[in-house]
Amino acid sequence: MRKNIKGFTLIEIIAVLVLTGMLTAIAGFGLAEVAKSFIFAKETRDTLQKGQVAMLRILKELVNARASSIAGSSDTSITFLSEHSSGPVNYTISLNGSNLELQSGAGTFILTDDVNNFDLNYYATYNGASFNSWQADSRIIEVALVLDGAEGITSSFSVRVAPRNL
Secondary structure, eight states: OOOOOOOOOHHHHHHHHHHHHHHHHHHHHHHHHHHHHHHHHHHHHHHHHHHHHHHHHHHHHHHTBBGGGOBSOOSSEEEEEEOOTTOOEEEEEEEETTEEEEEETTEEEEEESOEEEEEEEEESSTTSOEESSOOTTOOEEEEEEEEEOGGGOEEEEEEEEOOSBO
């Protein structure tokens, strides 16, 4: 008579190993997708933060600009005198390749990189016709900035500024 031996057969062990391998592969792909999503969200957040900081700096300087000092304006650059507590400072905001730069007597600073488009428009009234350069009757400057972000997605920023020192 044969003894009753308890245990698993070879087929049962192989079936368990195959199922475990399949579950591990599925879980691994899921984790990889979660990691990619996390990296995408981080890069998108960084792009948005860079754009917001650059726009706030431009807004700050243009609000304090003397309208009578705006010179050399075009659709991609502007030179102006800005009022500060230490005295007036001459600034130029311009696009240099894919970098948006702020130039002053203290040097050249990169406001942001990965710039897809930078555009300046000038208005006499809020809803009036736009011009590509500062006119004698201009009172409002519109700044539009487009940054390249993660996976080719662009982020757009815009603001209209009325310099205080007209």
